[in-house]
Amino acid sequence: MKGEPLSEKQIELAVLDMAGTTIADDGLVLRAFAAAATAAGIPATGPEREAADRYVTDTMGQSKITVFRDLLGDEDRAQRANHAFETAYEEFAATARPIPGAAEAITRLRAAGVRVAFTTGFSPRTRDRLLDAVGWRDLADLALSPADAGRGRPYPDLVLTAVLRLRIDAMDRVAVLGDTASDIGTGLAAGARIVAGARTGAHTEQQLLAAGATHVVPSVVEFAELVLA
Numbered sequence: 001m002k003g004e005p006l007s008e009k010q011i012e013l014a015v016l017d018m019a020g021t022t023i024a025d026d027g028l029v030l031r032a033f034a035a036a037a038t039a040a041g042i043p044a045t046g047p048e049r050e051a052a053d054r055y056v057t058d059t060m061g062q063s064k065i066t067v068f069r070d071l072l073g074d075e076d077r078a079q080r081a082n083h084a085f086e087t088a089y090e091e092f093a094a095t096a097r098p099i100p101g102a103a104e105a106i107t108r109l110r111a112a113g114v115r116v117a118f119t120t121g122f123s124p125r126t127r128d129r130l131l132d133a134v135g136w137r138d139l140a141d142l143a144l145s146p147a148d149a150g151r152g153r154p155y156p157d158l159v160l161t162a163v164l165r166l167r168i169d170a171m172d173r174v175a176v177l178g179d180t181a182s183d184i185g186t187g188l189a190a191g192a193r194i195v196a197g198a199r200t201g202a203h204t205e206q207q208l209l210a211a212g213a214t215h216v217v218p219s220v221v222e223f224a225e226l227v228l229a
Helices: 028-039 049-056 064-072 075-097 102-111 122-133 159-166 181-190 205-210 221-228
Strands: 012-018 115-119 140-143 175-178 194-198 215-217
Touching: 012 159, 012 221, 028 049, 028 075, 049 064, 064 075, 064 221, 075 122, 102 115, 102 221, 115 159, 122 140, 140 159, 159 175, 175 181, 175 221, 181 194, 181 205, 194 205, 194 221, 205 215, 215 221
Parallel strands: 012 115, 012 175, 115 140, 175 194, 194 215
Antiparallel strands: none
């Protein structure tokens, strides 16, 4: 676990990403993107597909419709791609599994008085399908998608919306955990005291630190230990 020791102020809110952070991704996002790219007319092989694959990996964690708009530059193609992505992901989500120890770690946080909010770049429908697949609909205090907050990552909206809805006293009582540079950007933009990266998802420890993570932990289990220490 890398990062600075915490101050004595108690964390009141933990904002946790879903796929790759608390729920194992297992390549589901990239598999769903392959279906979306095909639906948008991107060739299955060649430089255009390779560039698209790189862009999706680099922007992992961001609002999916925003990613498709930036990638395709055409609203109709973006909407078609996003629909294909969500349809494919919802099908794949049936096989989703939690990160080992995640449910127990979240339960520990809440038992200690820390509120927990799930955040994601997925639509509310896909988010809820994923939560249902792992039986987590009631595990956290709140679950937010970009549609609930205004803008997705790397903007601060998801974290700030969780703070407002759960009536948290101040941003120095907030801890954020994610597996992508976008998650780190969101936490930093919101002014959270802890903005940690988890080594269980899309981006490497080096990428998370380069994005400005205050801590890098093996998983959400160690994150809970950090928050409750």
